[in-house]
């Protein structure tokens with residue numbers, strides 16, 4: 001495509017550990033004084049859920065120093081943790097065990113605390129403000145010590161602990177344009193050559209009802225464009241992103257140097273922007289149709305120093321495999337739980353738990369069709385039977401371990417007898433052969449007394465051609 005813009009993204013999701021925060025940034029609609037701490041069991045459950053949906057990173061989000069509040073201390077004590085840092089270490093471990101890279105967005109920690117994470121296999125997000133605004137408005141007047149030097153000290157601490165990190169520039173909170181652009185330039189000089197720096201995020205302030213600065217106007221687009229240009233100059237080789245809610249301006253921002261979206265959530269939504277819809281990848285892709293934008297997935301980490309951390313090698317191999325498959329496929333085979341046959345979140349779907357019905361390369365499940373699935377009176381519509389035969393064969397091809405993803409190339413169905421409405425119908429499918437990337441399967445629909453109502457044969461194209469599938 002001519003003039004096609006390539007923009008990368010990371011398949012990511014936030015996990016909000018607690019909103020309790022000892023700061024009170026005027027631009028923030030996230031913090032609370034009394035928010036609970038997520039339990040370790042819930043973290044495990046949610047991280048596993050993200051892993052099943054093929055996220056490659058999870059961003060553990062919390063307010064800064066929540067352990068200063070008694071209710072958080074009590075929660076940590078009850079859960080058996082001596083400190084909030086120990087709790088975060090446990091969260092990182094859970095993520096790595098689920099093959100998802102942990103990212104900490106937990107505010108400014110001191111160097112002693114960051115040191116604890118040096119072998120945790122995590123990366124960090126450090127968000128900077130470009131001017132000391134305490135005397136200049138509501139942005140930082142209730143924030144203790146949040147200023148450019150505190151952000152720089154945090155970068156130094158993370159660097160000393162050899163933790164991969166990204167830098168976010170919060171802009172539009174009261175700083176002058178000169179302050180903003182100078183700060184970008186200075187920060188570039190300070191850390192653009194740091195092997196632990198992974199990528200750069202521009203975070204333009206957006207007024208939301210929950211924040212103290214809700215009446216401030218957002219930055220004009222021209223100022224965002226200028227900031228992207230300055231970032232590109234200061235960080236010539238890094239991924240530079242803006243949040244996905246600016247997606248409709250990507251083509252213009254790409255001309256200024258934007259080439260990334262950082263984290264695109266697995267599900268639509270984002271706790272840091274509760275009043276803005278942050279589209280998930282599939283929604284984003286649909287909205288970008290016609291804009292001549294090519295989205296491709298990248299990993300969280302990019303520098304050699306970060307990629308060679310021994311703590312993450314297994315997880316990294318796994319996430320690289322996922323990314324390679326999705327980028328190679330040309331099709332984005334993302335299971336978002338909305339499959340008509342098996343998706344639990346599709347309100348109009350059949351909700352048949354087909355994925356739990358596979359052993360080896362045989363898929364067996366039962367479905368009792370109601371009257372709304374009939375064609376002629378009392379007889380199940382043949383199209384529905386074909387759909388379920390197709391589904392059962394696809395699952396048989398992919399197998400219980402689902403090491404490959406496959407799509408139907410073609411199939412043939414023989415209807416032998418009418419299938420009655422209201423009777424449990426058993427679907428059995430099995431893999432019968434393979435040639436190159438084509439897999440062959442057969443399936444039947446069987447009545448409880450054993451008579452066969454329909455048979456099918458299908459060919460399925462393996463979309464993933466990398467080593468993991470062979």
Ligand code: SF4
Nearest residue numbers: 021023025028031063
């Ligand atoms: S921006 Fe971060 S540090 Fe500031 S109040 Fe919100 S959660 Fe706390």
